[in-house]
Amino acid sequence: MLDKDMEAQILQILDGKSSVSGVEIAEKLDNRYFDIWRTCHNSAAIYTTPFARYYLRIDEKIEGLARLSPSILRDFLTYNRVSTLGNFEQALDDAERARQEHVRISEQKRQIARQAVSEALSADILNRTGVLIAGDVCRNMAHLVPRPERSTGKLVRGSDIDLIFVIEKDEELKAEIEEKISEAKALYLQHPALREELDFVVNTLDHYRRVSRFQDAHDMISCKAALEGQYLAGSKDILQQSTAILLQAQIPRKVIKLTEKAFSDRLRAMERLRKDPDVIGLPRERRLFYYSDEIWEFMLS
Numbered sequence: 001m002l003d004k005d006m007e008a009q010i011l012q013i014l015d016g017k018s019s020v021s022g023v024e025i026a027e028k029l030d031n032r033y034f035d036i037w038r039t040c041h042n043s044a045a046i047y048t049t050p051f052a053r054y055y056l057r058i059d060e061k062i063e064g065l066a067r068l069s070p071s072i073l074r075d076f077l078t079y080n081r082v083s084t085l086g087n088f089e090q091a092l093d094d095a096e097r098a099r100q101e102h103v104r105i106s107e108q109k110r111q112i113a114r115q116a117v118s119e120a121l122s123a124d125i126l127n128r129t130g131v132l133i134a135g136d137v138c139r140n141m142a143h144l145v146p147r148p149e150r151s152t153g154k155l156v157r158g159s160d161i162d163l164i165f166v167i168e169k170d171e172e173l174k175a176e177i178e179e180k181i182s183e184a185k186a187l188y189l190q191h192p193a194l195r196e197e198l199d200f201v202v203n204t205l206d207h208y209r210r211v212s213r214f215q216d217a218h219d220m221i222s223c224k225a226a227l228e229g230q231y232l233a234g235s236k237d238i239l240q241q242s243t244a245i246l247l248q249a250q251i252p253r254k255v256i257k258l259t260e261k262a263f264s265d266r267l268r269a270m271e272r273l274r275k276d277p278d279v280i281g282l283p284r285e286r287r288l289f290y291y292s293d294e295i296w297e298f299m300l301s
Contacts, residue, residue, distance in 0.1 A: 001042055001275065002039065002042045002043060003038070003042075006035055006036065006039045010039060010046060011045060014084050018083060018091060018093075019049065019081035019082060019091035021081065022037075022040075022077040022080050022082060025082060034073075034280055041274050045084060046082065046083075046085070047085045047088040047091060048076070048082050049080060049088065049095045051079055051080070052075050052078075053140065054263070056069070056258055057262075058221045062287060065217055066259070066265070067265065067266070067287070068259075068262040071289065071290060072270060072273070072290075073289055081095045099140075102140055102143065103140045105158070106140045106159075109142050109159065109196070110232065112188075112196055114232060114233055116181075116196075116198060117184075118233065121234075125176065125177065126234040127235060128170070129165050129234045129238065130166040130234045130242070131163060131165055131166075132163070132225075132239065133161070133163060133164075133232040134162040135161070136159040137161060138229055142159035144157050144159075146158065155195065156196060160196075160197035160199050161197065163181070163199070163200040163201075163232070164229050165181070165203070166205070166208075166242050167205075169204050170204070174202045178202055181198065181200050181202075185199075185200070203222070208223070208242045208246065209245055212246060213249070214254055220258075223246055223249075223255075226242055226243075269284070273285055
C-alpha cells in the first residue's frame, strides 16, 4: 500500500522545512501526481494540512451531477501544506498564511472588477443592473499563477474575474451591457499591465424564473452561481428580486443536498484511491481526482 521509496524522497524534500506545497513536491518528483498523493495520504510520517474552501460543482459527466471542487489533485497541489508529522503545528501556521494570501489576491481582483464595471457602465445603467462577482474570487481562493486564456491562448494573471449582470426584461439594456463589457474584456486581456480575464453573462429576472425549475444541469449551474455570487456593484433591489425567486423555488435547500452528496462521494473516492491504485482507472474516480475541463459555471446559462 505504501511506496517506501517515494515516502523517503518526500521526507527528504521536507527535511529542514516547516512545510511545502503539493506542487513543490510534484515539481521535484517528475509530476508523478497520483503516486505522490497516495504516498502522502498513506504515510504515517507525512501530514497534509488543507486550507481550501470546498464547494459544489455541477458536472454533466458525473452520475448525479454533483462533485466537489477543487478536484482532489488541485486541492493537494494548490491548497495544502505538506509536512512531517512533527511539524504539523508549523504547517497549520503556514496554511493560514497561504490562505490569507489568497484572500488578499481575491480582494485585489474585486477592486479590479469594480474599476472595470464603473469605467464601462454609466450610473444610469448601474441603477438598472445588479452586478455579482462569482468564481474563485467570491470564495477568497483567487491566485496569480499565469495561465493561458481559453479563446486566445494569451497568458493572464491567475484566476479570471467572473461577473453576473442581472437586469429586468430589457433587451436593449442587455445588448448595451454586453457591448460595453466585451470592450472592457478585450482591453483588460490585451493590456500588458493588466492581463486580467473578465468573463461575464447578462441574465434577466425572467431567466431566473425559468431556470429555478432546477431540472437540468444548465438550470442548476445558473441558479447556484447567482445564489453564491457576491454583490459587487449596481442595483441591490434587482439582486434582491433574483434572490427572492431562488428562495421561493427552495434552491438553497437543493444546493445543500447536492453539496452533501458531493462531499460523501469525494470522501469515498479518496478512500478507494488511497487503498487501491487501480481505482484511478475507473472513470468516476479519475474525474474526481484530476483536473477537469472546468468551464466557469455561470457561463452555462
